[in-house]
Amino acid sequence: MAALCAIGLMSGTSMDGIDIAFVKTDGENHIEAGPSMFVPYEAAFRLRIEEALETAKAIVKREDRSGGLAELEREISLRHAVAVEAFLKSEAGDWGKPDIIGFHGQTVLHRPAAGVTVQLGDGALLARETGIPVVCDMRANDMAHGGQGAPLVPAYHAALARSLPNPFAGKFPVVFVNIGGISNVTFVPAQGAPVAFDTGPGNTLIDQWVSREGGVPFDAGGAIASEGGVVSTVVDCYLENPFFEKSGPKSLDRNDFTLDLARGLELSDGARTLAAVSAEAILKSAEHMPEKPKLWIVCGGGRKNPHIVGDLKAGAEKVGARVIVAEDAGLDGDATEAEAWAYLAMRSLKGLPLTFPTTTGCREPVSGGVLAKP
Ligand SMILES: Nc1ncnc2c1ncn2[C@@H]1O[C@H](COP(=O)(O)OP(=O)(O)OP(=O)(O)O)[C@@H](O)[C@H]1O
Numbered sequence: 001m002a003a004l005c006a007i008g009l010m011s012g013t014s015m016d017g018i019d020i021a022f023v024k025t026d027g028e029n030h031i032e033a034g035p036s037m038f039v040p041y042e043a044a045f046r047l048r049i050e051e052a053l054e055t056a057k058a059i060v061k062r063e064d065r066s067g068g069l070a071e072l073e074r075e076i077s078l079r080h081a082v083a084v085e086a087f088l089k090s091e092a093g094d095w096g097k098p099d100i101i102g103f104h105g106q107t108v109l110h111r112p113a114a115g116v117t118v119q120l121g122d123g124a125l126l127a128r129e130t131g132i133p134v135v136c137d138m139r140a141n142d143m144a145h146g147g148q149g150a151p152l153v154p155a156y157h158a159a160l161a162r163s164l165p166n167p168f169a170g171k172f173p174v175v176f177v178n179i180g181g182i183s184n185v186t187f188v189p190a191q192g193a194p195v196a197f198d199t200g201p202g203n204t205l206i207d208q209w210v211s212r213e214g215g216v217p218f219d220a221g222g223a224i225a226s227e228g229g230v231v232s233t234v235v236d237c238y239l240e241n242p243f244f245e246k247s248g249p250k251s252l253d254r255n256d257f258t259l260d261l262a263r264g265l266e267l268s269d270g271a272r273t274l275a276a277v278s279a280e281a282i283l284k285s286a287e288h289m290p291e292k293p294k295l296w297i298v299c300g301g302g303r304k305n306p307h308i309v310g311d312l313k314a315g316a317e318k319v320g321a322r323v324i325v326a327e328d329a330g331l332d333g334d335a336t337e338a339e340a341w342a343y344l345a346m347r348s349l350k351g352l353p354l355t356f357p358t359t360t361g362c363r364e365p366v367s368g369g370v371l372a373k374p
């Protein structure tokens, strides 16, 4: 199958909105990233998703949509349809109408030990509304094959790592870091399979902290943290969590880490300390990689927090590694995840593996996703 035009749709654990990106790809080495866009959720809708995370704690079977989850799933899907329409109208240009949509949906529960992961997103409804075939539910088959169901972005990170421009081409091992609500890493060696896992809280604790203590949704540019200092005893307490000692594959639910350990801190000290937690957790992940990374490439909203990136740089440089943000390598760090969902949709259409034993712990490389035709 030749390269197709795909769009990827990601509504991540930060619950801040929908990232959309165009990619022309064969699901293998051919990757041409196109226009991208972000459609934010308004505060009230974000709150509804937050409430749904509570409701979802009662889910036993992944199909369960009681307690208002069915209505929310419908609304999330319709919002994605509206976002696609707006995107195609304002950004598509020469890219025209995509052949396929990769639809992540909104994770409301992720319990890998119990084999349950729930993303709210009705692929059939999105396909009907947009008139475009949709691949959704890409995590389930991995779990059915013994995997964590996350992270899924590593297949895309690995392909990107192999086509980096100079002066970064060939600087293996390369590690892609995605700092979203939760952070995850993909270690890409010169040869062989990528190694990946979630590393810990990315922005979610910072977002929850500044929202609760300061009434703002996130610490823009790390401005609040700039007024404070790192309380290292609190950082140490967070890092004592047994999650960090475990080697991968491993993945997290948004609620696995809470603000409890930051209780009593002053607003700016809390924001600075939680940024340090995020960076230290990422640096610690290197202990579970097969070799020391040479180059770290940072994607996701957390790359816009200079404290997280500054701490990462300081820690990596001590051991001779370099840290850059996606843009330094000609990539769009806001769109990487959405691009990944476009790429994975194409892989799903071709029956290619989405996940590997070294990325999620699945028993063998497995494909996945459910195709919904309009
Ligand atoms: N200008 C900024 N300064 C500081 N932080 C920012 C800025 N812009 C975004 N962020 C942070 O990035 C977060 C969004 O990141 P991103 O879009 O990568 O998350 P996500 O899509 O939920 O990802 P994931 O699925 O990986 O959890 C915001 O919630 C915020 O904390």
Ligand SMILES: CC(=O)N[C@H]1[C@@H]2OC[C@@H](O2)[C@@H](O)[C@@H]1O[C@H](C)C(=O)O
Pocket (backbone or CB within 6 Å): 012, 013, 107, 110, 117, 149, 150, 151, 152, 153, 154, 180, 181, 182, 183, 184, 198, 251, 252, 337
């Ligand atoms: C269950 C779930 O939605 N997990 C997300 C979350 O956000 C980041 C991290 O935790 C990662 O494991 C995953 O998303 C990325 C995009 C992934 O699957 O690769």
